[in-house]
Amino acid sequence: xxxxxxxxxxxxxxxxxxxxxxxxxxxxxxxxxxxxxxxxxxxxxxxxxxxxxxxxxxxxxxxxxxxxxxxxxxxxxxxxxxxxxxxxxxxxxxxxxxxxxxxxx
Amino acid sequence: xxxxxxxxxxxxxxxxxxxxxxxxxxxxxxxxxxxxxxxxxxxxxxxxxxxxxxxxxxxxxxxxxxxxxxxxxxxxxxxxxxxxxxxxxxxxxxxxxxxxxxxxxxxxxxxxxxxxxxxxxxxxxxxxxxxxxxxxxxxxxxxxxxxxxxxxxxxxxxxxxxxxxxxxxxxxxxxxxxxxxxxxxxxxxxxxxxxxxxxxxxxxxxxxxxxxxxxxxxxxxxxxxxxxxxxxxxxxxxxxxxxxxxxxxxxxxxxxxxxxxxxxxxxxxxxxxxxxxxxxxxxxxxxxxxxxxxxxxxxxxxxxxxxxxxxxxxxxxxxxxxxxxxxxxxxxxxxxxxxxxxxxxxxxxxxxxxxxxxxxxxxxxxxxxxxxxxxxxxxxxxxxxxxxxxxxxxxxxxxxxxxxxxxxxxxxxxxxxxxxxxxxxxxxxxxxxxxxxxxxxxxxxxxxxxxxxxxxxxxxxxxxxxxxxxxxxxxxxxxxxxxxxxxxxxxxxxxxxxxxxxxxxxxxxxxxxxxxxxxxxx
Numbered sequence: 089x090x091x092x093x094x095x096x097x098x099x100x101x102x103x104x105x106x107x108x109x110x111x112x113x114x115x116x117x118x119x120x121x122x123x124x125x126x127x128x129x130x131x132x133x134x135x136x137x138x139x140x141x142x143x144x145x146x147x148x149x150x151x152x153x154x155x156x157x158x159x160x161x162x163x164x165x166x167x168x169x170x171x172x173x174x175x176x177x178x179x180x181x182x183x184x185x186x187x188x189x190x191x192x193x
Numbered sequence: 194x195x196x197x198x199x200x201x202x203x204x205x206x207x208x209x210x211x212x213x214x215x216x217x218x219x220x221x222x223x224x225x226x227x228x229x230x231x232x233x234x235x236x237x238x239x240x241x242x243x244x245x246x247x248x249x250x251x252x253x254x255x256x257x258x259x260x261x262x263x264x265x266x267x268x269x270x271x272x273x274x275x276x277x278x279x280x281x282x283x284x285x286x287x288x289x290x291x292x293x294x295x296x297x298x299x300x301x302x303x304x305x306x307x308x309x310x311x312x313x314x315x316x317x318x319x320x321x322x323x324x325x326x327x328x329x330x331x332x333x334x335x336x337x338x339x340x341x342x343x344x345x346x347x348x349x350x351x352x353x354x355x356x357x358x359x360x361x362x363x364x365x366x367x368x369x370x371x372x373x374x375x376x377x378x379x380x381x382x383x384x385x386x387x388x389x390x391x392x393x394x395x396x397x398x399x400x401x402x403x404x405x406x407x408x409x410x411x412x413x414x415x416x417x418x419x420x421x422x423x424x425x426x427x428x429x430x431x432x433x434x435x436x437x438x439x440x441x442x443x444x445x446x447x448x449x450x451x452x453x454x455x456x457x458x459x460x461x462x463x464x465x466x467x468x469x470x471x472x473x474x475x476x477x478x479x480x481x482x483x484x485x486x487x488x489x490x491x492x493x494x495x496x497x498x499x500x501x502x503x504x505x506x507x508x509x510x511x512x513x514x515x516x517x518x519x520x521x522x523x524x525x526x527x528x529x530x531x532x533x534x535x536x537x538x539x540x541x542x543x544x545x546x547x548x549x550x551x552x553x554x555x556x557x558x559x560x561x562x563x564x565x566x567x568x569x570x571x572x573x574x575x576x577x578x579x580x581x582x583x584x585x586x587x588x589x590x591x592x593x594x595x596x597x598x599x600x601x602x603x604x605x606x607x608x609x610x611x612x613x614x615x616x617x618x619x620x621x622x623x624x625x626x627x628x629x630x631x632x633x634x635x636x637x638x639x640x641x642x643x644x645x646x647x648x649x650x651x652x653x654x655x656x657x658x659x660x661x662x663x664x665x666x667x668x669x670x671x672x673x674x675x676x677x678x679x680x681x682x683x684x685x686x687x688x689x690x691x692x693x694x695x696x697x698x699x700x701x702x703x704x705x706x707x708x709x710x711x712x713x714x715x
Contacts, residue, residue, distance in 0.1 A: 112235075114242060115261070119264060119265055
């Protein structure tokens with residue numbers, strides 16, 4: 089794992105207030121709340137793992153802790169879970185869906 | 194058109210929480226249409242996801258897509274309410290959200306469960322300043338009533354109603370402004386402040402009983418059940434608040450109907466307080482719950498008179514004497530002078546209306562410009578719920594026409610004034626706002642009163658169309674056009690034109706039938 093990736097796993101991320109996640113029936117969707125309200129074109133569907141990760145991003149848990157929860161919940165290998173987590177958080181950061189919280193050691 | 198059997202089906206679903214057996218002959222599309230009409234599409238989809246009946250395969254995908262769209266729309270609407278509250282709050286004006294937006298963020302599982310036509314905000318003080326704040330922020334006024342002004346969001350198409358009181362005739366049900374603010378709760382979603390659960394229930398009851406004459410959509414009746422089931426209500430406090438707001442009768446009436454329509458469990462103490470005459474009239478009707486579900490026509494005047502037993506003079510006074518004149522004069526003398534003038538004008542217009550319908554300019558409520566580019570046949574760009582609310586609340590509603598199928602009688606972009614069918618019975622020759630299979634349409638009534646016997650379905654037709662529209666029930670005709678703004682002298686009702694159009698439609702049908710027969714024979 090690169091140093092940058094390791095750093096990112098040490099960080100905690102918080103869901104942005106400008107993004108709303110909702111479970112509706114079988115789906116889990118993220119809806120960005122832009123200045124003019126929600127935008128149908130920007131709605132995102134999350135799979136089960138991504139939805140689980142999204143709900144863990146409370147600004148307190150570090151990436152390492154979230155990955156540990158994913159490994160425990162979905163019985164996947166740690167390396168795979170870390171990779172998925174980092175990709176997902178990268179996407180969330182690009183979308184402005186999460187904001188950095190405090191750094192953890 | 195939604196068959197009543199389909200409404201019965203979705204009501205049964207709402208009561209039981211699970212799918213009833215699909216009655217023979219009821220198409221799944223009709224169930225879908227009924228669920229949409231009643232604002233319970235999300236409820237239907239949830240039941241379909243749980244039970245996966247074979248008959249619903251075709252309606253599953255559109256419902257799922259609709260739920261996502263509803264979620265986005267509702268979140269945007271709540272955002273609009275939050276923004277409006279923030280704007281007026283920035284000037285130190287205390288305000289609270291009302292009804293749908295509050296329910297969507299409190300008792301609903303997901304915001305998409307509570308579709309809304311608009312959002313409501315109650316200014317607890319300095320109403321004119323709150324209006325000015327919204328105007329400065331670019332909100333455009335689209336409607337004005339004695340209890341609320343409606344504005345279009347400059348950043349989108351949403352409508353926010355800024356209220357000075359919960360329902361019409363401000364003062365009839367006194368607002369405890371300090372108490373409302375003191376009892377407010379913190380919101381956990383986009384809305385930072387919420388009314389207390391008890392205040393919310395009193396407000397819902399006033400809205401249902403006094404504003405809408407005890408006829409609401411199924412989703413709105415379900416609000417009562419959700420609040421009763423999911424909010425930690427303090428019954429003693431609720432009754433005290435209702436008593437202070439002089440709203441015991443509306444509360445009891447609304448809860449009695451909610452119980453009948455949705456199977457809500459209502460504590461008996463909350464059902465007390467109905468005036469005797471109202472109880473006598475209401476109780477036998479509770480056995481037919483669909484009579485209280487839109488599009489049933491409310492007997493608004495009767496319900497208001499019944500609710501206000503012992504206070505009817507005050508009802509008339511507060512209905513006539515508005516909180517301010519159109520010029521913004523709040524002095525009693527000015528308001529009374531305006532009320533007398535208004536009563537005179539109304540009486541004169543009432544007489545004139547028999548010869549030529551001509552509305553009162555001060556009471557027109559503008560629903561604004563078309564939101565979408567003109568598309569053939571799409572004539573009414575607003576949701577039925579919003580239109581119904583406006584028609585019920587305001588004497589006249591102004592609407593911009595889109596489409597060209599009624600030219601030259603109505604031109605694209607022209608503004609028309611509508612009066613609800615409950616205030617003015619439609620007649621043959623009128624251009625009417627009617628609920629068709631494809632949505633709301635402004636077409637001419639070519640068969641109806643006084644020609645149609647009671648119980649016989651009415652017919653409408655576009656002036657430029659060849660064929661008659663499908664037959665309509667009387668309750669599917671929501672309003673009539675009473676004047677055209679750009680042509681003040683013109684007469685929208687054309688009886689001879691309607692009869693000629695009816696004949697043309699019949700001939701076209703016969704020819705079409707003959708052609709089909711010939712094709713079948715060949």
